[in-house]
Amino acid sequence: MKCKVCDRKAENEYCELHEKAYxxxxxxxxxxxKASDVSWKQYLNELVNxxxxxxxxxxxxxxxxxxxxx
Numbered sequence: 001m002k003c004k005v006c007d008r009k010a011e012n013e014y015c016e017l018h019e020k021a022y023x024x025x026x027x028x029x030x031x032x033x034k035a036s037d038v039s040w041k042q043y044l045n046e047l048v049n050x051x052x053x054x055x056x057x058x059x060x061x062x063x064x065x066x067x068x069x070x
Contacts, residue, residue, distance in 0.1 A: 005063045014060070021056035025064075041068065 002008065003015035014022055025047065032038050038046070047053045047061040 005059050017056050018060050021054065021060045025057055025060060041065070 001010050001012070003010040003018055004013050005018045006015060008015035008017075010016075010019070012019065025044075029040065029043050032043050032046075044061045044065050048058055048065065053061070
């Protein structure tokens with residue numbers, strides 16, 4: 001199986017690096033939601049546009065946003 005973001009080898013949907021970023025994104029959404037009642041889509045948009053978001057997390061957030069548009 002290949003990573004849905006970068007085509008590297010993956011055991012699930014993502015390679016090891018993007019999987020770790022995905023888990024962090026999901027985990028941190030709870031904190032964001034409690035602090036500002038932000039929706040999942042708004043949260044992903046904030047991650048993509050934040051210059052301090054890491055490359056792996058930004059790529060996963062962009063992928064999630066595109067997959068929700070379908």
